[in-house]
Amino acid sequence: MDAVKGFGVTFSTMFKKVVTEQYPEEKKPTAPRFHGRHQLNRHPDGLEKCIGCELCAWACPADAIYVEGADNTEEERFSPGERYGRVYQINYLRCIFCGLCIEACPTRALTMTNEYELADTSRAELIYEKEDLLGPMLSGMVPAPHPMVDGTTEDDYYAGRVKGATDAQIRYAAERSGRPMPATTPAGPGGVPKEERP
Template sequence: MPDFLKPVDGFRVTFGGMFSPTITEQYPEEKRPTAPRYHGRHQLNRHPDGLEKCIGCELCAWACPADAIYVEGADNTPEERYSPGERYGCVYQINYLRCIGCGLCIEACPTRALTMTNDYELADDNRADLIYEKDRLLAPLPPGAEAPPHDMAPGSTEENYYRGEITAEGRLVPRTGSPGAPPSATTGDDVRPDDARGSRA
């Protein structure tokens, strides 16, 4: 090819792109769904009766490689109870200017209090609003639940809450085979694979 035609040949890609079909997405009018396990905005979860799952252990803050999480735990009292057990997360902050969405905080949480939603629209016009406080991180109250502070379900312990044996109305409903279940709830037919495997020895 002659040298004077080389610049014209360079425009071949440009002209080819001008007449090819467009793939422009009409965001934000049309939003494509995210993947089911997309790491978006965090959420502090609740038990069915409204008590918070966060126990203020700060393991999420220790696990965060970007130092984006700040937690202060406090003791529950008979007058003010926000979570089952002894402590709750009094102060909870996530700095989305630092968060890298790695999910290590989720893996560190021992009570499944912290999860990540599919909400990815976190842009704002000032830095202060990108530090999310507890009021913006808490999950909404389940239907029929009472907002804390309030007492634990009558006759329940922390273990009942972590097993999912508390209803939205604040009643204890032990699962079949759990230590708190009535004797009639279990039968001799309930043999787990581990038990069967151990009987061969």
């Protein structure tokens, strides 16, 4: 009798639709909350959200994250407040994509993207550095280091009251990099740009 039941399962599945996916030729979109590669986010003016607190590294059950914090100075400011993440590494040979690091982050500096193609040719290439993890420069951002928007505090940044880089920040970043300053119009209070910046 048990053998007949077993054959019944076999015959019932023989006529079901095959669910084989033709990857990588056909790539299906991931779910919106898919846990993929990590990203270090920036504030709207380009300063980094990571404050080097190392809570993500402490929360990681696989010991895949290494963070080294450092102090901001007036000459070199990478984030609002006192500290920033000078070294940030994620070892994707260890990471289990559980998302506990995201929950531990107090500033929403670390999030997970939908990118899942992380295969590489060597083990060393799967240890992502801070430069690999930083989010893209969007409109209104200038690369750090540069000062905070005049008249603001770190609380203004974390409350979302800073909207984009001011001319003073753009000028400072241009002087440090040796590149010419892009043509812009002055920004309003809180760094809100009056036009789209390159």
